[in-house]
Amino acid sequence: ISSLRDRITTLNSRPALDPIRIGLFGSSGAGKSTVLNTILGKHFFLPVSGMHTCTSCQVHVSVCKSRYYEAKIFLLSHEEWKEEVKNLLMLVESRHKNDETDNDLEHAIKALKAIYGEGAEEKSYEDLMKTVPEVTIPPSRVITLKKTEAQDLASELDPYIRNQDGVVNSSPQREQMQLWPLIKQVQVTLPPSDLVPEGVIFVDIPGTGDANKKRDEMWKESILQCTSIWIVADVERAIGARAHEIMVQEAINACQVGKCSDITFVVTKMDKIEVEEYVRNHQGAMGNITQHTAILETKRDLKIRKTRALKEKMMLRLPSDAEVLQKQDMVFTVSAKEYWNFTVLTREETEIPKLRDHIRKLYLDMKRNQLHDYLQEILGVFSLVQAYHSTQLSQDPPMRQEELQSCLSGKIEALKAVTTLCFSQMDGLLLKGVQSARNTHKRNIEKILM
Numbered sequence: 001i002s003s004l005r006d007r008i009t010t011l012n013s014r015p016a017l018d019p020i021r022i023g024l025f026g027s028s029g030a031g032k033s034t035v036l037n038t039i040l041g042k043h044f045f046l047p048v049s050g051m052h053t054c055t056s057c058q059v060h061v062s063v064c065k066s067r068y069y070e071a072k073i074f075l076l077s078h079e080e081w082k083e084e085v086k087n088l089l090m091l092v093e094s095r096h097k098n099d100e101t102d103n104d105l106e107h108a109i110k111a112l113k114a115i116y117g118e119g120a121e122e123k124s125y126e127d128l129m130k131t132v133p134e135v136t137i138p139p140s141r142v143i144t145l146k147k148t149e150a151q152d153l154a155s156e157l158d159p160y161i162r163n164q165d166g167v168v169n170s171s172p173q174r175e176q177m178q179l180w181p182l183i184k185q186v187q188v189t190l191p192p193s194d195l196v197p198e199g200v201i202f203v204d205i206p207g208t209g210d211a212n213k214k215r216d217e218m219w220k221e222s223i224l225q226c227t228s229i230w231i232v233a234d235v236e237r238a239i240g241a242r243a244h245e246i247m248v249q250e251a252i253n254a255c256q257v258g259k260c261s262d263i264t265f266v267v268t269k270m271d272k273i274e275v276e277e278y279v280r281n282h283q284g285a286m287g288n289i290t291q292h293t294a295i296l297e298t299k300r301d302l303k304i305r306k307t308r309a310l311k312e313k314m315m316l317r318l319p320s321d322a323e324v325l326q327k328q329d330m331v332f333t334v335s336a337k338e339y340w341n342f343t344v345l346t347r348e349e350t351e352i353p354k355l356r357d358h359i360r361k362l363y364l365d366m367k368r369n370q371l372h373d374y375l376q377e378i379l380g381v382f383s384l385v386q387a388y389h390s391t392q393l394s395q396d397p398p399m400r401q402e403e404l405q406s407c408l409s410g411k412i413e414a415l416k417a418v419t420t421l422c423f424s425q426m427d428g429l430l431l432k433g434v435q436s437a438r439n440t441h442k443r444n445i446e447k448i449l450m
């Protein structure tokens, strides 16, 4: 009864259906934040940059039933920050030992300076803990922003998310910018829209390939939590990049041990295909080909090649009936730039609408699976309740252990008798066969040898 009660309580307390989590992984500058902005129908919302690594922390974006654009910026707890300071100081210490500078060391010095001011890297841990931070840290460790317009939220949020390397410190948003070493995660919610369903959480992950090791490894921790993994690659790096190979292997691993049931490859910046380059790379191509045709041909070619490569890799490590292998569309070739400008491609050809359909399909598939599991559990509970009920109301007293034992022994004996009979019949026939082989083998061998 108590186990039944536990199962019903769990069923009851579980939010009807868990949200699905789509993680965007890829090298820095691949266009992850831009694709996400475009899917959300916002030209500039999350910060993007072509100059240097842009997104500095994980940003979760979802749609919810509110008319406001909201963001929650979660900071490291006091204990977590103390640990971080110890780690940063250890890196600074290594400078004295190795007498060399590297990017991790530079990052550590910048982080300490941002919070404790000039000369922080020269101080001891104890001294730093006594130093009053130059930034205001809210006691709740959460900063909440709430706006009625997307652009207002975007501009207030920008200094918290944008990587602050090389930023001039006289900026009016200096105070917010300096908080970056403390920021753990940002959660953004948007009002409902027709473009993406409620219950989908996009996770924009800082790009890999960064000089900073810690930032570079962050994606590996997040990948196991994703229900759908998107590997985002610039068209100029879409084929043969080692970074993507590693991501595909980690994504397949996430299908085996994590929550993932979908791997999608998104090739970005299709508008960058140049006609001259296309003609040079394709010997059979005509010289008078248009850029439009060159892009469409490249899209088709990339889809075939990447789908084949992805499937081959998946098949090596996953069972042939794995859900992730049954997907129709695995590769999308998009252009966010053309979605807004449409100088060469139509909106359909940019594949942004197709990517939105893909999300809706993923959402429906996953919800269907979750609902199926949920109903299975309800059915299980019902049948247990029914079984319990019928034993409680039964007129006959419940069978005792000895009765069960003797009933079971009787059945085993009966089974033994049938098995013996069955084998004795087989034995008879086999013995007959052996006898006839003995009688005829000499004759047969002689016939063969003659």
Ligand SMILES: Nc1nc2c(ncn2[C@@H]2O[C@H](COP(=O)(O)OP(=O)(O)OP(=O)(O)O)[C@@H](O)[C@H]2O)c(=O)[nH]1
Pocket (backbone or CB within 6 Å): 026, 027, 028, 029, 030, 031, 032, 033, 034, 035, 047, 048, 049, 050, 051, 052, 053, 054, 055, 056, 205, 206, 207, 208, 268, 269, 270, 271, 272, 334, 335, 336, 337, 338
């Ligand atoms: N030509 C072209 N440029 C694009 C397209 N999409 C993104 N970009 C540019 O690529 C650069 C990098 O884009 P981001 O969206 O910041 O890249 P990211 O992957 O989020 O980078 P990190 O945040 O550093 O990981 C920006 O200058 C974008 O304007 C596209 O479809 N076409």
Ligand SMILES: [Mg+2]
Pocket (backbone or CB within 6 Å): 032, 033, 034, 047, 048, 054, 055, 204, 206, 207
């Ligand atoms: Mg980004």
